[in-house]
Amino acid sequence: MNEILGTGPPPDLLLPSSFLRVSIYLLGTMSEVFSGYERQYCDLSANLSKKCSSALSLDGEQKKQKLSEIKSGLEIAEALIRKMDLEARSLPPGVKSPLLVKLREFKSDLNNFKTEVKRITSANLNAAARDELLEAGLADTKTASADQRSRLMTSTERLGRTSDRLKDSRRTMMETEEIGVSILQDLHGQRQSLLRAGDTLSGVDENVGKSKKILTGMKTRMNRNKWTIGAIITALVVAIIIILYFKLTK
DSSP: OHHHHSSOOOGGGGSGGGHHHHHHHHHHHHHHHHHHHHHHHHHHHHHHHHHHHHHTTOOHHHHHHHHHHHHHHHHHHHHHHHHHHHHHHTSOHHHHHHHHHHHHHHHHHHHHHHHHHHHHHHHHHHHHHHHHHHHHHHHHHHTHHHHHHHHHHHHHHHHHHHHHHHHHHHHHHHHHHHHHHHHHHHHHHHHHHHHHHHHHHHHHHHHHHHHHHHHHHHHHHHHHHHHHHHHHHHHHHHHHHHHHHHHHHO
């Protein structure tokens, strides 16, 4: 513990029975760290307030330089607030609560500085923009007539180009219409061809049906003839067997 803090408590704090006094000593040391950050922030806040006040009366490069210094100070202030936040959150609730209240006040103070810087910067930009507009107005007054003539000529050229485009579009539409009519005629011819092909296929289907019926009839007759021939052959074989039987028995 002594190595972490850099300074050690009295020797009796090292005894196990003195744990409470060790805790009190550590809390005092940590709150001193917070107090150190707090003093740095308060000094920095006062310095930033003076710089903001002086920046309002400056202009040009001096004002830009002063704003740069203020922004650098704001970055340092944000870093100090982050350190105080980490330090406060590491403490017990009884010590942390009042420190967090202070932190909220510091953050509000920092936000006020940021708002003031934005206001000063905006005023600087508005003045620069006003000067530019005045210069641009004078230049526009001198070149107004020339610009008007140029715009009229440009408008006339655009109208001419637009007229040519309309003519080209009309011609393209007519060509497209002719192509569409030709495509419709081709499609009609193809439809007629398909209808004729359908009729032909219907006739072929009818012929195929008839052929199938004829083949079925032929097959039936062939089967019938086979049975008839088989019966005749069987009868002849039986007759021959009977004749041979009677001859052999005589």
